[in-house]
Amino acid sequence: AEAPVQQQKVAKPNVVILATGGTIAGSAASNTQMTGYKAGALGIDVLLQAVPEIHKVANVKGEQISNIGSESMNNKIWLKLAKRINELLAKPDVDGIVITHGTDTLEETAYFLNLVIKSDKPVVIIGAMRPATAISADGPVNILNAVNLAASKDAKGRGVLIAMNDNINGARDVQKTNTLRVDTFQSPELGYLGYFENGRPVFYKATTRKHTIDTEFDVSNLNDLPRVDIIYSHVNDDGRMAEAAVANGAKGIVHAGTGNGSIHEAAEPALYDAAKKGIVVVRSARVPNGPTIESTAAWDKAGFVHAGTLNPQKARILLQLGLTKTNDPQKISEMFKQY
Numbered sequence: 001a002e003a004p005v006q007q008q009k010v011a012k013p014n015v016v017i018l019a020t021g022g023t024i025a026g027s028a029a030s031n032t033q034m035t036g037y038k039a040g041a042l043g044i045d046v047l048l049q050a051v052p053e054i055h056k057v058a059n060v061k062g063e064q065i066s067n068i069g070s071e072s073m074n075n076k077i078w079l080k081l082a083k084r085i086n087e088l089l090a091k092p093d094v095d096g097i098v099i100t101h102g103t104d105t106l107e108e109t110a111y112f113l114n115l116v117i118k119s120d121k122p123v124v125i126i127g128a129m130r131p132a133t134a135i136s137a138d139g140p141v142n143i144l145n146a147v148n149l150a151a152s153k154d155a156k157g158r159g160v161l162i163a164m165n166d167n168i169n170g171a172r173d174v175q176k177t178n179t180l181r182v183d184t185f186q187s188p189e190l191g192y193l194g195y196f197e198n199g200r201p202v203f204y205k206a207t208t209r210k211h212t213i214d215t216e217f218d219v220s221n222l223n224d225l226p227r228v229d230i231i232y233s234h235v236n237d238d239g240r241m242a243e244a245a246v247a248n249g250a251k252g253i254v255h256a257g258t259g260n261g262s263i264h265e266a267a268e269p270a271l272y273d274a275a276k277k278g279i280v281v282v283r284s285a286r287v288p289n290g291p292t293i294e295s296t297a298a299w300d301k302a303g304f305v306h307a308g309t310l311n312p313q314k315a316r317i318l319l320q321l322g323l324t325k326t327n328d329p330q331k332i333s334e335m336f337k338q339y
C-alpha cells in the first residue's frame with residue numbers, strides 16, 4: 001500500500017497592524033452620517049472584528065499606537081510609530097506591517113516612514129473616508145486588501161505603500177486629492193503602482209527614488225524633528241510669515257509658491273534674510289501638479305533649493321530629515337534629487 005501523503009501545512013505570514021486613529025476608527029450616531037463623527041473612537045480590536053477574513057490570509061496581531069484624528073498628527077507619534085515598526089520588522093517572525101491612519105495627513109506619514117524605515121519588508125498604510133459605523137464603510141475592504149498586500153512577497157522592496165479603494169499608490173507620489181470621496185488617494189502626476197484584483201495585489205510599476213533601506217536617515221536616536229514651516233504664497237504676500245517663521249525658530253522654510261515655485265517680490269527680502277541666517281529655504285509650488293524646477297532668478301543664487309515633484313507638505317518632511325544631517329543647502333538639494 002502507498003504511504004499516506006503527509007499534509008504539508010504552509011505557514012501563514014505574520015502581519016502586525018498598528019492603529020493610530022482616523023475615520024477608519026470613527027464612530028457616528030447613525031449609519032447615514034458620513035461627516036461630523038468622532039475620528040479615532042474605536043480601538044484596534046473593534047476594527048479587526050469587522051474583517052474576520054484577514055485571519056485566512058495571515059496571522060494578525062494588533063497594537064494601538066495612538067487614537068487621534070490625523071489632522072493632529074505630530075513628531076512624537078511619528079517617531080514612536082517609526083521606531084516600533086523598525087523594531088518589529090527586525091524580528092524574523094514579522095513579515096509585514098499595516099498601519100491604520102486618518103486620511104488627512106496619511107500622505108505625510110507615508111512619506112516620512114518611506115524615508116526612515118530600515119527594512120525592505122512590506123509596510124502598508126490605509127485609512128477610510130467613511131466612518132466604521134457608516135453604510136458602505138470603506139474601512140473593512142481596505143483592511144483586507146492591506147493585509148493581503150503586507151503578506152505578499154511582491155510588496156517587498158517597494159517602499160511604503162497605500163492600499164485604498166482597490167488601488168496601490170507609492171508613498172512618495174500619493175496625494176489626498178478630494179475632501180470627501182472614497183477615491184481621494186491618487187498619484188496625479190506619476191500614477192498608481194498597481195491594483196487589487198479580487199484582493200490580490202498586482203504591480204505594474206515601481207518608484208526609482210530611494211527609500212527605506214537605501215536612505216541616509218536614521219530615527220533611532222531622535223526624540224524630535226527640526227522645525228520647518230510652510231509658507232503659502234498669494235497675491236499681496238509681503239514676507240511677514242517668513243519673518244514669523246524665523247522669529248519662532250524655524251530651521252527650514254518650505255515656500256509654497258505660485259506657478260513653478262515663484263516668489264512675490266515683496267516677500268523676497270525676508271526669505272533672503274532667512275537664508276543668510278542659515279535657514280534652508282525650499283521652493284515648492286501650491287499648484288497640485290508638475291515639478292518645481294531650478295530658476296535663473298536670484299533665488300538659486302541665494303541657495304534656495306527646488307522641490308521637484310514633492311508637494312509642500314512632503315518637501316517639508318524631506319527638509320526636516322535632511323536637517324537632521326546637515327544645514328548645507330547644496331547637500332539638501334542633492335537629497336531632493338534622490339528621494
Ligand SMILES: NC(=O)C[C@H](N)C(=O)O
Pocket residue numbers: 021022023024039068069070071101102103104105127128129130
Ligand atoms: N477620513 C479621515 O480619516 C479624516 C480624519 N479627519 C483624519 O484624518 O483622521
